[in-house]
Amino acid sequence: MPEGHTLHRLAAQINTVFAGHPWRVSSPQGRFIAGAQRLDGQVPQHAEAWGKHLFVHLGPEVWQVHLGLYGAFSFRGDADFAAEATVGAPRAAVGTLEPRYAEDGWLIPEPPKGAVRARVSARHGWADLRGPTTCAVLDLTEYQAVVDRLGPDPLRQGISQDARADAQLRELFLHNLSRRRISIAAALMDQAVIAGVGNIYRAESLFLEGLDPYTPSNQLDPERAAPLWDRLTEQLRDGVAEGRIRTVRTGGSRRHWVYKHQGTACPRCGTVIKAAELQGRRLYWCPGCQRD
Ligand SMILES: [Zn+2]
Structure with a gap:
């Protein structure tokens, strides 16, 4: 999608x-x-x-x-x-x-x-x-x-040229997370929590932030959730600039850290990357890197 x-x-x-x-x-x-x-x-x-x-x-x-x-x-x-x-x-x-x-x-x-x-x-x-x-x-x-039914879209930051409005989008994301008992992985796909994130950005942002995808959304410390917003903002902006999703920014042919890499060794820690169904969509994560 x-x-x-x-x-x-x-x-x-x-x-x-x-x-x-x-x-x-x-x-x-x-x-x-x-x-x-x-x-x-x-x-x-x-x-x-x-x-x-x-x-x-x-x-x-x-x-x-x-x-x-x-x-x-x-x-x-x-x-x-x-x-x-x-x-x-x-x-x-x-x-x-x-x-x-x-x-x-x-x-x-x-x-x-x-x-x-x-x-x-x-x-x-x-x-x-x-x-x-x-x-x-x-x-x-x-x-x-x-x-009004959509959550904040990270790519709408900067549109109003109003730093306060941008900060409010981030605050709204943190607020929405705090009100969901579902896992953080499910919350990121809920367009009322945050708008625009799909399966690839979900997997890759949670990996890079070291977040266990099954952590309940309302138990995620805001000090962990705020960098997740910033990470998604950066990834989505790269996607707009490049027209495709590439989250491995270190060069080489690998484009994604964990997305569709289940069954292979994590390039960071060597643990086998896992995949599981979550609400009808496939979730990918590294149990070694994503512990909390
Ligand atoms: Zn790992």
Whole structure:
């Protein structure tokens, strides 16, 4: 599943290629026709991410997308369309485009392939959304209700240019942890506790902080929890900058410390890395390094 860094990259990309100009919106697959009609011809003002949700603001309306496990956007366009090919779940690479233009000067998009829930087009290119968990048009009240249910997103630090607001996000994380009796590993995946963390960042942050994933969230000392927030912030920011998750920062080919390394020796202490199911998702940890 795409983790929060992917959604923040996606928001940035949508701002680059779509914001400020009228766009065309359709639903080739047919499952988003009414929503597409509400968005079509409007001007997307700006896109933002909250955890794993993408919101595109168009005045009183907000387009909400959650990619879920399989969703992805693919971007195509001419030389004036600055976009990476895909953002979301990995897709096969696409070939080069021979651009053709309509009389109004707009690039003629290729016919949609597969189940395209939504197609958004600008003058120089388009994006196809396939396989999202959520694709909906919200009013501002509904938008606020979704955001209010989400925990703090480390990647929203710095957006308001207000150090006090950033400190409040961190405090809210500590507060949310103190109110959960579930394990810290389960709490990190609860989007109401912290928004944007997925399975890889969970495993890797707990490893680097030396935290036993089964420690009850409300028994975690704030002096241990605060550096965990900072660690996740650093890891997510690296993910935004690099477009992929690489938590081993010492060079070499290994990208993750414990994620999907179960059954092998921990590179730090030699203990065999373990994996276990926890609430339907796989948890990875080193029992030697993660003791408290
Ligand atoms: Zn270890």
